[in-house]
Amino acid sequence: MADNGGMTDPIESGKDTTPPAKAPVSRLRTLWPFVRKHRALFGGWLLALAASSAATLSLPVAFKTMIDQGFAEGGGGAIDRAFMLLFAVAVALAIATAARFFFVSLLGERVVADLRGRLYSHLISLDAGFHDRSRTGELVSRLTADAELLRGVIATSMSVALRSLVTFVGSIVMLFISSPHLAAYAMVGIPLAVLPIVLGGRRLQKISRASQDRVADANALANETLGAVATVQAHAREPYELGRFSEALKIAVATARRRIQAQAWVTAIAIVLVFGAITLVLWSGAHDVMEGTMSAGTLGQFVLYALIGGGSVGSLAEVWNDLQRAAGGMGRVTELFDEQAAITTPAQPLALPDPVRGEIDIDDVTFHYPMRPDAPALEHFSLKVAPGETVALVGPSGAGKSTVLSLLLRFHDPESGMLRIDGLDVRQLDPARLREAIALVPQQPAIFATTARDNIRYGRLEASDAEVDRAVEAAHATDFIAALPQGLDTELGERGARLSGGQQQRIAIARALLKDAPILLLDEATSALDAQSERAVQQALDALMEGRTTVVIAHRLATVLKADRIVVMDHGRIVAEGTHEQLLAQGGLYAELAKLQFLD
Numbered sequence: 001m002a003d004n005g006g007m008t009d010p011i012e013s014g015k016d017t018t019p020p021a022k023a024p025v026s027r028l029r030t031l032w033p034f035v036r037k038h039r040a041l042f043g044g045w046l047l048a049l050a051a052s053s054a055a056t057l058s059l060p061v062a063f064k065t066m067i068d069q070g071f072a073e074g075g076g077g078a079i080d081r082a083f084m085l086l087f088a089v090a091v092a093l094a095i096a097t098a099a100r101f102f103f104v105s106l107l108g109e110r111v112v113a114d115l116r117g118r119l120y121s122h123l124i125s126l127d128a129g130f131h132d133r134s135r136t137g138e139l140v141s142r143l144t145a146d147a148e149l150l151r152g153v154i155a156t157s158m159s160v161a162l163r164s165l166v167t168f169v170g171s172i173v174m175l176f177i178s179s180p181h182l183a184a185y186a187m188v189g190i191p192l193a194v195l196p197i198v199l200g201g202r203r204l205q206k207i208s209r210a211s212q213d214r215v216a217d218a219n220a221l222a223n224e225t226l227g228a229v230a231t232v233q234a235h236a237r238e239p240y241e242l243g244r245f246s247e248a249l250k251i252a253v254a255t256a257r258r259r260i261q262a263q264a265w266v267t268a269i270a271i272v273l274v275f276g277a278i279t280l281v282l283w284s285g286a287h288d289v290m291e292g293t294m295s296a297g298t299l300g301q302f303v304l305y306a307l308i309g310g311g312s313v314g315s316l317a318e319v320w321n322d323l324q325r326a327a328g329g330m331g332r333v334t335e336l337f338d339e340q341a342a343i344t345t346p347a348q349p350l351a352l353p354d355p356v357r358g359e360i361d362i363d364d365v366t367f368h369y370p371m372r373p374d375a376p377a378l379e380h381f382s383l384k385v386a387p388g389e390t391v392a393l394v395g396p397s398g399a400g401k402s403t404v405l406s407l408l409l410r411f412h413d414p415e416s417g418m419l420r421i422d423g424l425d426v427r428q429l430d431p432a433r434l435r436e437a438i439a440l441v442p443q444q445p446a447i448f449a450t451t452a453r454d455n456i457r458y459g460r461l462e463a464s465d466a467e468v469d470r471a472v473e474a475a476h477a478t479d480f481i482a483a484l485p486q487g488l489d490t491e492l493g494e495r496g497a498r499l500s501g502g503q504q505q506r507i508a509i510a511r512a513l514l515k516d517a518p519i520l521l522l523d524e525a526t527s528a529l530d531a532q533s534e535r536a537v538q539q540a541l542d543a544l545m546e547g548r549t550t551v552v553i554a555h556r557l558a559t560v561l562k563a564d565r566i567v568v569m570d571h572g573r574i575v576a577e578g579t580h581e582q583l584l585a586q587g588g589l590y591a592e593l594a595k596l597q598f599l600d
């Protein structure tokens with residue numbers, strides 16, 4: 001068990017914000033259940049999208065009407081109407097666009113808030129095995145960076161993509177309606193023109209990657225030699241290293257030159273091909289107008305649809321990258337949702353007696369940590385603790401003492417053997433009920449960034465202020481808390497940074513006192529305290545242990561002397577049991593440990 005009581009260490013939670021790799025966009029469909037929940041927003045968005053797309057697509061028609069009727073002879077009245085129509089369409093477009101933006105942005109916020117909430121609730125319920133194998137920083141990044149990415153995607157990329165898709169399809173349809181044969185030319189000509197550009201782009205990407213690799217080579221070289229600058233200078237190898245670095249730079253520039261050349265060519269060819277195709281289509285259209293088979297307005301309309309269609313392909317291409325990244329982010333989030341808790345509540349949990357007597361029976365337990373399958377943390381370990389009894393666990397580092405506490409709290413399940421509380425198998429209890437019966441005081445208590453009062457009340461959220469005061473007094477914390485600027489209402493700061501080790505321990509003891517559980521698991525701090533705090537902590541612990549079944553990982557002489565029984569552990573097994581005097585008389589591991597740990 002981690003020293004801070006199985007809670008994951010916030011120190012580790014450094015930023016890990018590696019952007020997710022790209023993934024097939026289809027993976028974003030796992031977002032659907034979250035989107036579906038907000039039917040009204042989603043429906044509003046679709047309606048606004050339909051309206052704004054219709055408005056966009058009708059602009060060219062208004063334009064055509066204006067040219068064909070407005071410029072016709074005697075069209076003075078018609079031109080006024082046409083302009084009014086154009087303006088009306090623009091106003092409709094403005095309103096629909098604002099509504100679309102509103103609905104989709106709010107949808108993005110809601111969906112991601114749901115996703116975050118669900119993910120957090122899932123993560124916090126996963127067992128210690130999962131949290132041991134994951135890095136806190138990574139989980140935090142899933143919760144923040146990946147979720148943020150998804151918010152951006154829903155609110156912008158997905159919205160742009162869908163809008164572009166609709167306008168693209170709409171403008172193709174309208175192109176065919178405007179002029180079937182011009183549209184047919186465009187459908188054949190433009191892809192023919194675009195194909196070489198796409199192929200060129202692929203090749204460009206490859207060269208561009210090579211170019212980045214060469215730059216990375218040069219950077220790696222600089223990194224290595226600057227990191228070992230003392231060695232370089234001690235060998236007077238500065239000119240030699242400069243030569244190597246310059247060579248690497250030269251190669252990087254040469255590769256970049258290939259990329260730049262290729263890019264220049266691709267650009268030139270793209271312009272020629274695309275404009276060529278467009279010119280050909282327009283040329284043919286211009287002939288139709290001259291021959292009178294098409295009106296000037298229709299040609300104008302055709303050109304506008306071509307521009308709208310082309311623009312939507314462009315914006316689709318722009319957001320595609322974002323969509324792929326978001327799909328990658330969604331993939332990572334889905335992976336977490338797929339994690340199943342190994343510790344679950346049985347369908348029909350048994351109830352502990354009320355009140356709990358606090359009898360512990362560990363029966364022939366063998367357990368390996370999932371990450372350490374080779375070495376057993378506990379092996380055929382059996383221990384009975386009677387209600388109210390105090391047992392001290394003593395043993396060298398890695399003996400398995402903390403593991404005993406972890407298994408009692410059911411952070412893990414053993415592979416064989418059984419743990420019973422008041423005669424009931426812990427696996428048949430609701431883990432939350434089991435943990436209510438147990439108070440844990442870890443070596444390094446977790447202090448949250450809130451007030452001292454709230455930190456203590458973490459033991460029992462509904463405790464009254466008077467009860468908190470009593471717990472503070474019993475934990476011998478009155479004096480130091482009174483000395484804090486706002487007493488119990490002082491913010492303790494991130495991880496209790498404003499408290500000394502002994503003070504943090506007394507907060508944890510007050511918390512456990514408030515919880516008032518019949519079973520107490522205590523991991524005594526190894527860190528040395530000054531004599532005064534030591535005494536205060538000891539007195540607080542005495543108050544806490546009073547009348548409870550206690551299993552304590554002991555590091556101090558005072559504790560072992562007070563225990564009813566001392567259990568000596570090594571390599572996951574019990575090697576001796578007895579009182580301090582008995583064990584000292586036996587010699588062996590205990591005598592050795594006692595000499596090193598308590599008696600010096």
Ligand SMILES: Nc1ncnc2c1ncn2[C@@H]1O[C@H](COP(=O)(O)OP(=O)(O)OP(=O)(O)O)[C@@H](O)[C@H]1O
Binds near residue numbers: 375401
């Ligand atoms: N979360 C974990 N994942 C993998 N192995 C672990 C984990 N926690 C403990 N172990 C291993 O299990 C064995 C028993 O560890 P445990 O923490 O119970 O020992 P301990 O007696 O409490 O030691 P210490 O006094 O140093 O805390 C050790 O070999 C340890 O390396």
